[in-house]
Amino acid sequence: MMLASAAFLTACSDVPKSEQVNEADVSINGSNIAQNIDIWPKLNMPVKKDAKLEQKIKDILSTMTLEQKVAQMIQPEIRDITVEDMRKYGFGSYLNGGGAFPNNDKHATPSDWIKLAEDLYQASVDDSIDGSSIPTIWGTDAVHGHNNVIGATLFPHNIGLGAANNPELIEKIAAVTATEVMVTGIDWVFAPTVAVVRDDRWGRAYEGYSEDPEIVREYSASIVKGLQGHADKDFLGDSRVISTIKHFLGDGGTEEGDDQGNNIATEQELFDIHGQGYVGGLTAGAQSVMASFNSWHGEKNHGNKYLLTTVLKEKMGFDGFVVGDWNGHGQIPGCTNENCSQTVNAGLDIFMVPTDAWKPLYENTIAQVISGEIPQARIDDAVSRILRVKLRAGIFDKPSPANRAVSGKVELIGAAPHREVARQAVRESLVLLKNKDNILPLNPKATILVAGDGADNIGKQSGGWSVTWQGTGNANSDFPGATSIYAGFEQVVSAAGGNIELAVDGEFSTKPDVAIVVFGEEPYAEGTGDIANLDYQRGNKKDLALLKKLKAQGIPVISVFISGRPMWVNAELNASNAFVAAWLPGSEGSGVSEVLFTKADGTINYDFKGKLSFSWPKSALQAVLNRFDTTYDPLLPYGFGLEYRDENVLADDLNEIVAKDNNISRELVLFEQVAKTPWKMSISSGGESELVTSSIVEMPAIKLKTMDKSVQEDARTITFTGNGKGEVGLKSNFVEDLRSYAENSATITFSLRKDKEQSTTAKVMLEMHCEKDCLGTVDISRKIADMPVNEWQELSVDLNCFIESGANMARINKVFVLSSNDEITLSFADIKLRPKSAEQASISC
Known part of the structure; x- marks a missing residue:
C-alpha cells in the first residue's frame, strides 16, 4: 500500500507547520475565515527572470496601444472567430473547446488543424489593420492525450494514472501528448489538472489523480516536465508545449461534490490538500495557471484577489499568466460574460471568452481602463506576463505553426511507440479488488465468453473528453488505430488457440469456461457527471442482472469495471469471482488483456500493479471517504490492490442493502x-x-x-x-x-x-x-x-x-x-x- 511520506507536506523549506500559524480573522464575502499569508510558501522557481528578456518585454509594451494590450488578454474560441477577426483584433490567444474542430468537422484531419493554426497565426502577425505583429498562441484541452483529434493516442484518465503511481511513466505520457499536439501546430495545453478529489460524487473525479495530495504533487511536476521539458535542459523546445496547472484553487473540495460549487476548507487545508499540486507544478516551471469555477467560502475564485494575486503571484512568486476558464468571469456577482472589471483587478490575465461575448468584453474592458475602473498598471502587468511566457516559449522566434519541427508529421499521431506507452499505462492502472480462488490470470487456451456493453466500445472505455466533450456520440470507427478491450482479448485468445465469443447480452452458443463481463459508467464530463450518491446503476441494475444470470448457469465471472470514480458495487462484487477496477483506460484496450491472461505457455505475462488512489466505499453514501479521516471505514482502503499471488480478502456476502439518504432535511x-x-x-x-x-x-x-x-x-x-x-x-x-x-x-x-x-x-x-x-x-x-x-x-x-x-x-x-x-x-x-x-x-x- 502507498504510505504518506513524513516529510510530504513540508517538502518546501519555508512551509510553516500548522501550529506555527498566527491566524487573523478576515471577512471574505461576508464569511469570517482564517486568512494568513504565512501559510503559503515562497517557491524556488526554476525559470528565473532574465534581465534581457524583461527589457524586451518593456520595449514591446512601450509600443503597444491600449487596444492591442486588451486584445492580448482576450481568448476567443475557434467556433466564434474568423481569420479576419484575428487580423483586425490580434487576439493574444485562442482555444478550441471540447467538441470544437476546424471547419466544425469532427473528422478534421491533422492537416486541417495545421491549416487553421497557420491561418490564424499569419493573421495575428499581420499588422495591416491592428498595427500589431505579436504572434498568437492556441490552447487546447489535451487532458489524456490529444483527445480532440481523430486517431490520437488516448491515455487512461487521471484517476487510472493515479492508481499506477509511476511519475516516470507520467512524464513519458506528457511528452507523447506534447509531441502529438505539436504535430497539429498547437502551442499550449490546458493540463495538468491537479484537483485533489474529496467527494466522489463530483463529475470531474476522474480528472483527479487521487483523494490525497501525495501523488498529485509529484505527478504535477512530472506532467509539467513532460509537456514543457525540464527547465535546465530542453525547456519549451521544438516538441514541447506550454502547460497549465488547473484549476486554482480547491475545485476538488466543493461541498457535496458540486461542480463549480463552494469549498469551505480552512486556509491551512486549502494549502495542505488542494495547494500541493501547484507546489509541484510551479517548482517544475509551469508557465500558466487556470482559475477555477469554484468558490472559496462563497467568493468565486475568478474574482478572488487574495488567491490570484496575493497568494499565487506575490507570495508564491508565480510570474507567468493566469487564464480564466470557460466564461468563468461571468459568474462573478455583478459581472456578465461581456463585462467584468472585477476579475482583471483580482489578477486574471486572460479572459477565456467563448461565444460572441468576446467583442463586447473587449470593448467594455477598454472603456473601463479609460475610465480608471481598471488601473492601467494592472493591464500592463497582465500583458507583461503574457509576453514573458511567449518569449520564454520562443513564440516570437519559432517558425510559423505549419513550419515547426514536428508540424505535419502525421505519422506521429497515434504512433506505435506512443500507443505502447499508453498500453503500459493501462496495465499499471488496473486494480484487482477481488480474486476468489486465484481465478486470475486466465489461460488464453480456454473457452471465453465476453459480455457487457463496455467490451467492444472504445468510446465507453475512453470516457469524457474523447473526441467530443462529453465523450458521447462516438463509434469505434472514430478511434482509428485504437483497440477495444474485447479486441485485445480476441487477439490473445485466438493466438493461443483458445475459443472466444462476444455476446453483449451474455447469450452464448457454446458454454464457456469463464465469462468476462465489461461494464460500467457511460461517458460524461464536468457537471454532467455529478451524482447524488455512489450506488452504481441506481434504480436500474441491468449489469448486475447479467452477472447473476451467468453465475446462475455455473459460469465463473470476471468483472472488468469501467468508471470515473469508485462506486458502491457490493452486489456486483458478490456476483463476481474476480473484479477489476479498470477506470477509463483510453484507446489502448488491449492493455487489459496483457494483464488478465497468461502467456500461451501458462507463465505470467504482466501482474497487477495498480493500487487504489481513491478509497473504495462500503456504502453508497460514503462519497466523502478519504484516508486520514477521523471516521475512516472503507470497504477497501487507499493503497489497496491485489497481485496474483495475494490472498483474496472479499467474500461473496457483502451487504447489498441499498442505503438511502433519509437524512436529507435541508431545503x-x-x-x-x-x-x-x-x-x-x-x-x-x-x-x-x-x-x-x-x-x-x-x-x-x-x-x-x-x-x-x-x-x-x-x-x-x-x-x-x-x-x-x-x-x-x-x-x-x-x-x-x-x-x-x-x-x-x-x-x-x-x-x-x-x-x-x-x-x-x-x-x-x-x-x-x-x-x-x-x-x-x-x-x-x-x-x-x-x-x-x-x-x-x-x-x-x-x-x-x-x-x-x-x-x-x-x-x-x-x-x-x-x-x-x-x-x-x-x-x-x-x-x-x-x-x-x-x-x-x-x-x-
Missing part, C-alpha cells in the same frame, strides 16, 4: 432573489430561448421583469401574451440528479401571485425537463384560478407528480418551468425543493 434553494448556481433563468417563445440577463426581457409569447415582493427585485413578473407558447424556467448546463429529494418525499415549493383576473379556461403548466426530450408536467391552472388577485400564496407540488408524468429525476436539466399559451400575468418568488413535505403538498397525484 435546496433554486431561486431566492436570483437563480442559484447551477441554475440560470431563461425564457422561450416559439421554440426559441434566451437567458435572462437584464431586469426586463421580452419575446413574442412572454415578457419577464423584476419586481419587489419583500425586498428589492426578489421576485419576477411573467406576462404570457397569448401569442403562442411562452415559457420561463430555471435551466442548468448540466443534468442534475434530484432522486434523493424525490426519495425523501420532497415538494417543489414556490410563492405565486395572480396579478390580474384571467379567463377561467386559461391553462398554466408547471414542468420539469430532462435530457433526451423527457419531461414531467403538472397542470396548476385550477389552483391559479382559485387564487384571489394580488395576494401571494405558497404552492407546493409533490415531486412524484412529475415522475408519474414522465420526468427522470436522475437527469433533470430544467427544474422549474412555467408555460402557457394563454393570456395571463403571474409573479413568482422563492423556489425551493423541500424534503419530507409531500404529505402536505398543495398539489398531489
Whole structure:
C-alpha cells in the first residue's frame, strides 16, 4: 500500500507547520475565515527572470496601444472567430473547446488543424489593420492525450494514472501528448489538472489523480516536465508545449461534490490538500495557471484577489499568466460574460471568452481602463506576463505553426511507440479488488465468453473528453488505430488457440469456461457527471442482472469495471469471482488483456500493479471517504490492490442493502432573489430561448421583469401574451440528479401571485425537463384560478407528480418551468425543493 511520506507536506523549506500559524480573522464575502499569508510558501522557481528578456518585454509594451494590450488578454474560441477577426483584433490567444474542430468537422484531419493554426497565426502577425505583429498562441484541452483529434493516442484518465503511481511513466505520457499536439501546430495545453478529489460524487473525479495530495504533487511536476521539458535542459523546445496547472484553487473540495460549487476548507487545508499540486507544478516551471469555477467560502475564485494575486503571484512568486476558464468571469456577482472589471483587478490575465461575448468584453474592458475602473498598471502587468511566457516559449522566434519541427508529421499521431506507452499505462492502472480462488490470470487456451456493453466500445472505455466533450456520440470507427478491450482479448485468445465469443447480452452458443463481463459508467464530463450518491446503476441494475444470470448457469465471472470514480458495487462484487477496477483506460484496450491472461505457455505475462488512489466505499453514501479521516471505514482502503499471488480478502456476502439518504432535511434553494448556481433563468417563445440577463426581457409569447415582493427585485413578473407558447424556467448546463429529494418525499415549493383576473379556461403548466426530450408536467391552472388577485400564496407540488408524468429525476436539466399559451400575468418568488413535505403538498397525484 502507498504510505504518506513524513516529510510530504513540508517538502518546501519555508512551509510553516500548522501550529506555527498566527491566524487573523478576515471577512471574505461576508464569511469570517482564517486568512494568513504565512501559510503559503515562497517557491524556488526554476525559470528565473532574465534581465534581457524583461527589457524586451518593456520595449514591446512601450509600443503597444491600449487596444492591442486588451486584445492580448482576450481568448476567443475557434467556433466564434474568423481569420479576419484575428487580423483586425490580434487576439493574444485562442482555444478550441471540447467538441470544437476546424471547419466544425469532427473528422478534421491533422492537416486541417495545421491549416487553421497557420491561418490564424499569419493573421495575428499581420499588422495591416491592428498595427500589431505579436504572434498568437492556441490552447487546447489535451487532458489524456490529444483527445480532440481523430486517431490520437488516448491515455487512461487521471484517476487510472493515479492508481499506477509511476511519475516516470507520467512524464513519458506528457511528452507523447506534447509531441502529438505539436504535430497539429498547437502551442499550449490546458493540463495538468491537479484537483485533489474529496467527494466522489463530483463529475470531474476522474480528472483527479487521487483523494490525497501525495501523488498529485509529484505527478504535477512530472506532467509539467513532460509537456514543457525540464527547465535546465530542453525547456519549451521544438516538441514541447506550454502547460497549465488547473484549476486554482480547491475545485476538488466543493461541498457535496458540486461542480463549480463552494469549498469551505480552512486556509491551512486549502494549502495542505488542494495547494500541493501547484507546489509541484510551479517548482517544475509551469508557465500558466487556470482559475477555477469554484468558490472559496462563497467568493468565486475568478474574482478572488487574495488567491490570484496575493497568494499565487506575490507570495508564491508565480510570474507567468493566469487564464480564466470557460466564461468563468461571468459568474462573478455583478459581472456578465461581456463585462467584468472585477476579475482583471483580482489578477486574471486572460479572459477565456467563448461565444460572441468576446467583442463586447473587449470593448467594455477598454472603456473601463479609460475610465480608471481598471488601473492601467494592472493591464500592463497582465500583458507583461503574457509576453514573458511567449518569449520564454520562443513564440516570437519559432517558425510559423505549419513550419515547426514536428508540424505535419502525421505519422506521429497515434504512433506505435506512443500507443505502447499508453498500453503500459493501462496495465499499471488496473486494480484487482477481488480474486476468489486465484481465478486470475486466465489461460488464453480456454473457452471465453465476453459480455457487457463496455467490451467492444472504445468510446465507453475512453470516457469524457474523447473526441467530443462529453465523450458521447462516438463509434469505434472514430478511434482509428485504437483497440477495444474485447479486441485485445480476441487477439490473445485466438493466438493461443483458445475459443472466444462476444455476446453483449451474455447469450452464448457454446458454454464457456469463464465469462468476462465489461461494464460500467457511460461517458460524461464536468457537471454532467455529478451524482447524488455512489450506488452504481441506481434504480436500474441491468449489469448486475447479467452477472447473476451467468453465475446462475455455473459460469465463473470476471468483472472488468469501467468508471470515473469508485462506486458502491457490493452486489456486483458478490456476483463476481474476480473484479477489476479498470477506470477509463483510453484507446489502448488491449492493455487489459496483457494483464488478465497468461502467456500461451501458462507463465505470467504482466501482474497487477495498480493500487487504489481513491478509497473504495462500503456504502453508497460514503462519497466523502478519504484516508486520514477521523471516521475512516472503507470497504477497501487507499493503497489497496491485489497481485496474483495475494490472498483474496472479499467474500461473496457483502451487504447489498441499498442505503438511502433519509437524512436529507435541508431545503435546496433554486431561486431566492436570483437563480442559484447551477441554475440560470431563461425564457422561450416559439421554440426559441434566451437567458435572462437584464431586469426586463421580452419575446413574442412572454415578457419577464423584476419586481419587489419583500425586498428589492426578489421576485419576477411573467406576462404570457397569448401569442403562442411562452415559457420561463430555471435551466442548468448540466443534468442534475434530484432522486434523493424525490426519495425523501420532497415538494417543489414556490410563492405565486395572480396579478390580474384571467379567463377561467386559461391553462398554466408547471414542468420539469430532462435530457433526451423527457419531461414531467403538472397542470396548476385550477389552483391559479382559485387564487384571489394580488395576494401571494405558497404552492407546493409533490415531486412524484412529475415522475408519474414522465420526468427522470436522475437527469433533470430544467427544474422549474412555467408555460402557457394563454393570456395571463403571474409573479413568482422563492423556489425551493423541500424534503419530507409531500404529505402536505398543495398539489398531489
